[in-house]
Every structure is written in C-alpha cells, then in structure tokens.
Amino acid sequence: MFRILVIDDDKNVRRFMQAVLEEEHYTVFTAGNGEEALAVMETQHVDLAVLDIMMPGMDGFTFTRILRESDSDLPILMVSAKQLPADRKQAFKVGTDDYMTKPVDPEEFLLHVKALLRRAKIASDRRIEVGDVVLDYDALTVTGHGQTLELPLKEFQLLFKLLSYPGKIFTRIQLMDDIWGADSETGWETVTVHIGRLRKHFEGWDEFEIVSVRNLGYKAVKKV
Numbered sequence: 001m002f003r004i005l006v007i008d009d010d011k012n013v014r015r016f017m018q019a020v021l022e023e024e025h026y027t028v029f030t031a032g033n034g035e036e037a038l039a040v041m042e043t044q045h046v047d048l049a050v051l052d053i054m055m056p057g058m059d060g061f062t063f064t065r066i067l068r069e070s071d072s073d074l075p076i077l078m079v080s081a082k083q084l085p086a087d088r089k090q091a092f093k094v095g096t097d098d099y100m101t102k103p104v105d106p107e108e109f110l111l112h113v114k115a116l117l118r119r120a121k122i123a124s125d126r127r128i129e130v131g132d133v134v135l136d137y138d139a140l141t142v143t144g145h146g147q148t149l150e151l152p153l154k155e156f157q158l159l160f161k162l163l164s165y166p167g168k169i170f171t172r173i174q175l176m177d178d179i180w181g182a183d184s185e186t187g188w189e190t191v192t193v194h195i196g197r198l199r200k201h202f203e204g205w206d207e208f209e210i211v212s213v214r215n216l217g218y219k220a221v222k223k224v
Contacts, residue, residue, distance in 0.1 A: 053080040162210060
C-alpha cells in the first residue's frame with residue numbers, strides 16, 4: 001500500500017487528512033513542518049507528500065525546493081489557504097506537482113492523491129513487455145514485429161498508461177488529468193484523436209488492442 005506523508009503545522013488539518021487517507025487504506029505519516037518531514041523521510045519510504053505552504057521553521061516552498069535540488073522526484077501535492085495566482089505559480093516553479101486550496105473537499109482531495117500516484121507509477125515503471133512487444137519509457141519507443149516505432153510523447157504516455165493497467169477502463173477525463181494535467185486547457189477530444197493515431201500505428205499488431213467502452217472511455221486488452 002502507498003505511504004503518504006502529511007505536512008502541516010495545524011494538528012487538526014493533519015488529523016483530518018490522516019483520517020481521510022487511512023479510510024482509503026493508505027499508510028500515513030505526519031509532520032508539523034519541513035524539517036520534521038525530512039527527518040521522517042530519513043527513516044521511512046514515502047510515495048507522496050501532501051504539504052502546506054505557511055509553516056514555522058521550514059515552509060512548504062523551501063521543503064519542495066530542497067527535494068528538487070537533491071534530484072528527488074517524490075510527488076508533491078500542496079494544499080494551502082493561499083489562493084492567489086502568484087502563490088500557485090510559485091508553488092509550481094519550486095517543483096510541486098499539484099495544488100489545492102483549503103478548505104478541501106475529502107472526495108476531491110482523494111482524487112488528486114490518486115491521480116498523482118498513478119502518474120508516479122507511470123514514471124517509475126519504465127518498461128512494459130506484452131509478448132514480444134516492448135515499450136521503453138526512456139526512449140519513447142515501441143519495439144516489435146521487426147521494427148522500432150518512436151512515438152510522440154503524449155501518444156507514448158497514453159499507450160503506456162493503458163497497458164500499465166490492462167483491462168482497466170479509463171474515462172477521457174481521467175486520461176486528460178493523468179497525461180495532460182488537471183490544469184491543461186486542452187479539451188478531452190484530444191484523447192480521442194490520440195487514441196485514433198495509436199490504433200493506426202499498431203493496426204495488425206495482435207499482442208494488444210485499445211478498446212472503446214461505450215459511454216465510459218477506453219481500456220487496453222492484452223492478447224498474449
């Protein structure tokens with residue numbers, strides 16, 4: 001199960017987030033500021049950090065900057081009462097992956113958490129084999145049938161995402177959020193366009209198929 005670190009100087013916020021996350025069976029650690037959080041990370045593996053910006057000692061901006069300067073790719077969700085565009089921009093500039101404003105809705109909070117963890121899985125699992133077909137995330141290539149296809153980034157990420165969870169149905173909105181990002185101004189129709197291109201690329205490849213699920217979305221089916 002995923003392990004999540006909640007960092008906030010308000011103990012009531014920490015308790016609330018911990019309860020929401022543990023209800024979904026996540027393992028949760030807590031810290032009151034960035035310094036305490038770094039101490040936790042010295043002894044515990046963490047899959048995702050959820051943190052406030054304004055905290056005594058080391059604030060959320062500083063904590064995030066330190067992680068990114070140390071080449072850590074830990075997914076970070078900032079949850080802050082700061083709502084100005086300048087604050088959001090600063091958060092993304094220092095390296096956060098997502099941003100929410102307080103007070104948070106528990107259901108929406110969990111959706112953000114799950115989306116970040118899904119993206120992290122795509123980034124960490126760098127290679128998929130489907131029969132004799134190999135998807136290489138680092139090279140953005142699909143090798144099989146005596147050829148190697150180098151795909152555009154979004155097309156490859158979309159295919160990699162679907163084949164990472166064979167049989168799982170993803171809505172267009174889910175795929176938009178995971179591949180293009182929740183803040184993207186691109187319409188969900190672009191998912192349909194990219195699916196069409198992938199089907200054309202791999203027409204006649206018997207190892208897998210991208211299936212449309214009526215009124216829901218898409219899924220990948222492995223056939224070997």
